[in-house]
Amino acid sequence: MNVIKSQDLRLLEQRLPLFPWYVEQYIEHKLVDLSPSTLLEYTRDFETFFNWMMHEGLTSAPSINQIELIDLERLTISNIDNYKLHLQIRHQNSVATRERKLASLKSLFHYLSQIAEDEDHYPLLKRNVMAKLKTRRITDPKLMANRLQGKILEDDAEIQRFIDFVTRDYRKVIADNPQALHYYERNRIRDTAIVSLILASGIRVSEAVNLDVDDIDLTKKIAHIYRKGSHDPDMKQSVYFAESGKEALQHYLEIRSIRYPHSRHEKALFLAIPRGSSQAKRMSKRAIQQMVTKYAQAFGKPMLSVHKLRHSFATSYYLKNDIYKTQRQLGHASTDTTELYAQLTDKTMEKAINRLNIKVIQ
Template sequence: MSIQKTIDRKKLDERVVRMPGYVQQFIDYKLPDLSPSTLLEYVRDYEQFFGWLIAEGLTSAAVIGDITLYDLEVLHMESIVAYRLHLTTRTEGTNSKVTVSRKMSSLRSLFHYLSQIAEDENFYPLLKRNIMAKVEIKRIHKPKDTAAKLKGKILEEEEITEFITYIAEGYREDIQNNKQALHAFELNRERDACIASLILNSGLRVSEIVNLNVNDLDLANKLLYVFRKGHNDETFKTPVYFREQSKDDLTHYLALRHTRYKTPKREKALFVTIPNGSKEGKRMTKRAIQAMIIKYAKRFGKPYLTVHKLRHSFATDYYLQNDIYKTKEQLGHASTETTEVYAHLTDKTMSEAIERRN
């Protein structure tokens, strides 16, 4: 199990015990098929919904764990509409349409399980009436729409190499009058350039980068062994190829990983940092990598760039040389529907190419 999944499984176990027994039963049912990270999001969604039921007086329960199946059975459609409205209009932490859709889908999954799958000792459904079956949840992010939002906000062609080179060298000139920033840059520039290079030359997710260990790397064959998102077998690591440029960047970084970061032998993480107050290297966090990319992107003149947009940049570039099925496998997508984004993103490139003459 990956580092992040282990952390999320612990959080899941801590939170699910405060849920009603039928929610715990649902989570146990889903554990073989969904990652702890996904199920933790489910539990957070249920906490929010049950907390709203209590606040609105739609249950006599004083705490979430005491909310009964009957409380769910007698909900009216107007209550569900009111909850959806609460999610979209509350003044603090208003949710996007995508988030609202996900939260409603979480509820529908629970209600479906209780009414169609789970049963009592007499073989009757645990939930006799499923109000969520009446709720239509529209698909929010169609591939074409996602592609439209991404256009102009990813790196294209030579920009990919330019961004990596900027992290390794160019950033120095922009901060030369800031001694503290310059010191941090000189300490981390090879590592930071290597991380950006690996994403832009393999399409790995930030969570996959964080979870990488040194022994997951096969430099000779330009391979990494990765815990992929959504993979049911948590003991299996998927082989993922990377391009030649990353081989050079990884070789350069590995040569200084131990000495530069005072990394102890027990630390297996590929990418390490020395946290404030610490004397030795430890695994980088997802948040640290995200903040690092944003820092360089702003100075590079692409303030909208994020780690995930680097992944999109690789995928768009890769798709131009390969078909949708190879792109799907390289990115670790569950279905080609997700990969369709890159077909739409490359429409402009394709239309320009057909007009070119030899």
């Protein structure tokens, strides 16, 4: 069972009553083609937009779920320009994030105006202001590589320093905080295993969360994962991990049951004990994201996220392999996505050359 998919589907179902009926209809239509995780992100985008409409007086509805289709039809391109400015200034969203949020709205408006019908077979939305808006996907590898500079672990040496920091050096940062020290000592072996596995394989955080104990083959150094974007999302695929990942996992598995008491039915690899509970459960995606952010900020790389650990692995891996092996390891549908790491490795090699203290003899 794909745990993340099931969890996100439940969260999606819980959120739908917050929205107008036509959003629920849109979500049901899109569930055939898009994952619950993607649609959950869409609902967050819709919530931001609808809240903005209410704040700007563009609807008289007292709550989001009462916003009517006529309110959407009355929107002007000037309104949408103001919303883009709102995302930029108030939310401080990057260009890529703004474009993504607008793309989700375009998808909703397109469905309402071109696909969904009323009882008389007319479009639900008679006027689609979003059709006038041109959005662009930020996919240029050079541009994306430039944006990642300073936000990932640049080379093998820095990757090792970060793992060592999680394993032992973080305690120096929290030496004066007994409570933080207590939680760190209890979880540092698990945290090291998670960070090391991602940096040794490049798997996504959702793929790490889905792992069960039986999915790990330490002898062959293979993790059997639910691969995002797979043609068969319910079939596991095998991904290799490096020796560093094996050592960290082996250490964690030795203390897993002792440090995280759990029911005999709990098969999750990575466990956490919820506050107020004596039984450990599968660690959530959000918990892993927060854990990595905590260490990254203390390490001095505040922009380093759990997803950027994947970028860090990929950059290091690409330096030693070709683009096709990197594509397969990361589970990319095409090499167009993997091309990012060609640009990143160029930057990494340039920095390495610049660090050499070579004197030119005149």
